[in-house]
Amino acid sequence: MVAVTRLCAEGLVRRFPGTVAVAGVDIALQAGQALGLVGPNGAGKTTLLDLLSGAGRPDAGRVLLAGRDITGLAPHLRARLGVARTVQRPAWFPGLTVLENVLLGAPRRPAPGRDGQVRRDQVRRALDELERVGLRGLASRPGGEASTAARKRGELARVAFMDPTVVLLDEPSAGHDQESLLVLVAAVRRWLAAGAAVLVVDHDRDLVNALCPTVLLMRDGRIVGPAPAGGAVGEGGGGE
Amino acid sequence: MNGRRDVGVTAASALRVRAWGAARAWGAAGTPSILLLLALPVLPALGGRYAQGVLTDLGQLVLAALGLSFLKGRAGVLCLGQSGFLAVGAYAYALCAGCGVPPLLAAAIAVAASGAVALAISPAVVKNPTDGAALATLALVVVVQSLVTGLRGVTGGASGMRNVPPLLAVPGAAAFLPWAAVVAGMLFLRWFSATATGRAIRAGRDDPRAAARCGVNVRAGRRLALVICAMFGGLAGAMTGASFGFISPDMFDIALAIALLVMVVGGGEGVLAGPLLGAAFIYFLPDIVRASRDFQTLLNGALLLLVTQYCPGGMAGMLSAAARRVLGRRTRSAPEKGGWSP
Numbered sequence: 303m304v305a306v307t308r309l310c311a312e313g314l315v316r317r318f319p320g321t322v323a324v325a326g327v328d329i330a331l332q333a334g335q336a337l338g339l340v341g342p343n344g345a346g347k348t349t350l351l352d353l354l355s356g357a358g359r360p361d362a363g364r365v366l367l368a369g370r371d372i373t374g375l376a377p378h379l380r381a382r383l384g385v386a387r388t389v390q391r392p393a394w395f396p397g398l399t400v401l402e403n404v405l406l407g408a409p410r411r412p413a414p415g416r417d418g419q420v421r422r423d424q425v426r427r428a429l430d431e432l433e434r435v436g437l438r439g440l441a442s443r444p445g446g447e448a449s450t451a452a453r454k455r456g457e458l459a460r461v462a463f464m465d466p467t468v469v470l471l472d473e474p475s476a477g478h479d480q481e482s483l484l485v486l487v488a489a490v491r492r493w494l495a496a497g498a499a500v501l502v503v504d505h506d507r508d509l510v511n512a513l514c515p516t517v518l519l520m521r522d523g524r525i526v527g528p529a530p531a532g533g534a535v536g537e538g539g540g541g542e
Numbered sequence: 543m544n545g546r547r548d549v550g551v552t553a554a555s556a557l558r559v560r561a562w563g564a565a566r567a568w569g570a571a572g573t574p575s576i577l578l579l580l581a582l583p584v585l586p587a588l589g590g591r592y593a594q595g596v597l598t599d600l601g602q603l604v605l606a607a608l609g610l611s612f613l614k615g616r617a618g619v620l621c622l623g624q625s626g627f628l629a630v631g632a633y634a635y636a637l638c639a640g641c642g643v644p645p646l647l648a649a650a651i652a653v654a655a656s657g658a659v660a661l662a663i664s665p666a667v668v669k670n671p672t673d674g675a676a677l678a679t680l681a682l683v684v685v686v687q688s689l690v691t692g693l694r695g696v697t698g699g700a701s702g703m704r705n706v707p708p709l710l711a712v713p714g715a716a717a718f719l720p721w722a723a724v725v726a727g728m729l730f731l732r733w734f735s736a737t738a739t740g741r742a743i744r745a746g747r748d749d750p751r752a753a754a755r756c757g758v759n760v761r762a763g764r765r766l767a768l769v770i771c772a773m774f775g776g777l778a779g780a781m782t783g784a785s786f787g788f789i790s791p792d793m794f795d796i797a798l799a800i801a802l803l804v805m806v807v808g809g810g811e812g813v814l815a816g817p818l819l820g821a822a823f824i825y826f827l828p829d830i831v832r833a834s835r836d837f838q839t840l841l842n843g844a845l846l847l848l849v850t851q852y853c854p855g856g857m858a859g860m861l862s863a864a865a866r867r868v869l870g871r872r873t874r875s876a877p878e879k880g881g882w883s884p
Contacts, residue, residue, distance in 0.1 A: 355755070381757035393752030395745045402741050406756045460756065 306333040307368075308499035309385065309468045314353050314363035316346075323349040324360070325523035331468060331499035336490060338514030338529070339503045346523040347503045348389075351470045354501075355387035356380045367468070382410060384467035390476045393460075394453040396446030400437055403445045403456050404428040407464035431459040435485050450477045458489045468499050475506040487513065594717045598785045600825050601720025602778045607805045607817035608727050609774025614803075615811035616735055617767035618747030619671040623679030624775045624802045626686045627656045629794035631776030632783040633690055633697060636706045639784075645709045649780045656776025659686075660769045667768055668761040675768075683796050691791045702790025706783040716785035723777055724818075734770075743767055797839050804842045808849045810858025819857040 310330040316323045323346045331337060339347055352358035354365055356377035364373040372380055381387070395403055405428050415423075432438045435455040440448065448456060454477045461469060474486055490500055490513050504510050510517055511531075519529035610624045634655040638648035659682070666678035690697045697703060709719055734740045745753040746760035753760050783789040801824055809820025824845075828838060849856060855863070 357751070357755075377751075377754040378757050378759050381755055387755050389755075391752075393749065393755050395748040395752070397744050397748045398741060405738070406741060406745050406753070406758065408738060410757065464757070 305335075306497075307331070307366075308333050309354065309365070309367050311350075311354060311365050312363055314350065314360045314365070316349050316353055316358060317361050322523050324353060326363070327520075327523070327525055329501075329518075329525065331501055333467075333497045333499055334494050335516070336494055336500040336502060336514040338510040338517035339501060339520055339525075340505075340507060340510060340517060340529050341520035345520040347520050348472055350520070351387065351472050351501070351503060354468075355385060355470055357387070381464070384465065385470070386461045386464055386466035386468065387470040388457060388461065388472060388474060390473040392450075392453040392457040392477065394445055394448070394457060396444065398445050399442050400432065400445055400448060400456055401425070401428055401441040404431055404460045404463050407460040428459070428463055431463045432456070434462070435459045435482075435489070451479045451482045454478050455482050455485055458486060462489060462492065465496075466493065466498050469493055469501070471500065471502045471504070473504055474502065475504050475509050483509070594714065596825075597717040598720065600821060601717065601724060602781050602785070603802070603805065603821045603825060604724050604817050605720050605727060605781070606775050606778035607802050607809070607821050608724060608731065609771035609778075610802055611806045611809070611811055611813075611817045612731050612735075612774075613767050613771035614806055615813070615816070616731075616740070616747060617671070617743050617764050619667060619764050619767060619771075620676045621667075621679045621768070621771060622676045622796075622803065623682040623799050624771070625794040625796065625799040626679065626682035627660065627772040627775030628779035628782065628798070629683075629686045629690065629791070630659050630772075631656045631779030632789045632794065633703075633779075634776070635780035636703045636783045636789055637696070639707045640703070640705070645707050645784065649709060649777065649784070652780035653773045653776045656772040656779070657769045660772030661765070664765040664768055668764040671764055680796070680799075683794070683799055687791045687795065698790075700791060702788055702793075703783075704788050706787050706789060708787070709781065709784040716781075720778070720781050723781070727774060731770075739763070739766070797842075800839065800846075801842050804846050804849075808845055808856050810856030810860075813856070813858040813862075816856055816858040819861075823857065 308331050310328075312328055314324050314327045314329075325346075327346075327350055329337075329350075339350075341347055349358060353360045353363075356372075356375055356379075360373065364371055366372065367380070367383055367385065372383070372385075375383075377387075395406070398406065405424060408424050408428075429438060429441060432441055435458050437448075437452060437456055437459065440452070445453070445456070454474075469490075471490075475483060478486060487509075490502070493500055500513070502510055502513055517529040518525050519527060606624055606628055610621055613619050613621050631652040635645075635648050635652035638651050639645050643651070663678050663682055667675040691700050693699070709715065735744065742753070742758040743763040743766065745756065745758055746763045750760045779794070782793065805820035805824050806817055807820070808823060809818065810816035824842070827841070853860060
């Protein structure tokens with residue numbers, strides 16, 4: 303496959319009082335490629351994802367989405383442009399039904415067509431995505447009744463529903479049971495096949511290895527190179 | 543998060559889901575609005591002057607509380623200044639209708655004026671839906687009150703405006719119109735909450751950051767909800783002036799704003815029947831407990847504390863919990879925030 307860069311960042315720096323969380327990171331996410339990012343706690347992985355998704359603003363550097371500078375763009379606008387981001391706690395809304403939780407990702411400017419028809423198509427798509435993650439039967443239940451694992455899976459259904467071009471997964475394995483982990487892996491494979499770029503940050507090195515042919519190591523705010531296989535380097539144990 | 547494993551579709555569960563959804567939608571919104579709809583034609587014929595007066599007052603309060611309930615319950619924005627929007631509506635109506643503008647058009651202008659004021663103060667409100675919104679809306683009441691008191695040449699100052707024309711010169715219209723607006727407003731809010739925009743607003747209430755990650759413009763949603771709330775207030779204000787024939791600044795004070803908030807929270811925020819129950823309770827309390835008349839504001843404050851502490855679902859929440867217990871359904875926590883969703 304010819305490498306198409308979906309999202310790239312150049313010279314990203316993010317300082318917090320007394321520390322530099324991200325100290326000059328260049329990263330490029332290619333279409334159809336899953337990139338893993340590992341490193342000790344406090345290495346700046348989550349801050350980096352924040353800068354890419356818009357949850358934080360860099361002190362220096364820029365973020366390009368398909369060549370367009372989105373450095374100053376608000377998170378919800380980046381999401382509408384196809385940048386999906388998950389964090390450890392699933393984006394789940396107890397006050398919405400399970401179906402509505404998925405429909406929330408519907409495009410603001412829907413496809414042209416008769417209003418009712420467009421809406422019906424959206425609902426059908428959303429139900430299909432729920433079917434894929436095994437939640438179809440709960441579609442009209444309130445989101446607040448869903449278990450943590452169900453919420454994680456419902457979030458996957460919404461991300462899929464959003465047709466993302468870039469998916470940034472922060473600790474995707476947290477909160478999943480064994481069965482939902484398979485759902486997660488299947489979802490990532492589908493996004494990749496559809497040409498999305500996926501960045502995976504996770505403490506579960508086996509999962510990262512299974513999903514990503516390339517795994518980078520981040521330490522002290524920098525990407526220091528490919529991570530050694532096996533994942534012994536500063537994983538999990540609270541940092542070095 | 544009750545540890546229940548997710549199950550696939552079975553015929554029984556699908557049926558239960560559908561029945562449950564229907565019962566929920568109609569229980570939350572349909573029953574009160576249908577009952578009201580049936581009662582509407584009877585209202586003007588009902589009783590003597592006292593009953594008419596009670597219906598008029600109560601209808602206006604419920605209308606104002608309905609907008610507030612939407613803002614608080616659906617968008618999660620705290621508004622301590624609904625009486626400010628009522629004042630804007632009342633004075634806009636009185637001024638326009640006083641200049642010979644047809645009353646119905648004047649009411650439309652009043653609604654638009656309240657919406658415009660809401661838009662003007664929205665930057666402070668949408669940024670911080672709790673502290674910031676509370677302060678900004680509280681300030682609105684004070685500012686509007688001192689403005690209409692100060693502009694003596696236009697508004698008559700503290701002595702108010704007399705001879706405000708009625709909306710419709712038909713006997714009983716003053717009691718009928720607010721309730722007609724309440725029914726229309728309930729149906730509108732029920733429909734609107736289920737649209738994509740309403741869904742986005744509710745998501746922004748549940749978790750603003752997560753909603754943004756889903757592409758929701760949380761601040762725009764709050765702004766729209768504030769404008770809708772203000773428009774309900776503006777209409778209620780216009781009707782207040784039109785039914786009394788008189789308005790003065792002290793009719794729209796902070797005590798009214800607090801009382802409206804108590805109606806919403808006490809009745810059950812975000813549930814359509816909530817403002818109805820809450821308004822009726824607060825309105826009739828002085829009649830039931832004579833002594834409470836002198837301590838109304840104090841009592842309102844105490845009620846607000848008690849309800850938020852011990853009964854976050856309000857009266858509607860207590861009733862639906864009781865109903866569920868009687869019907870043998872699972873008794874989950876009462877304040878189902880998505881109470882209006884289809």
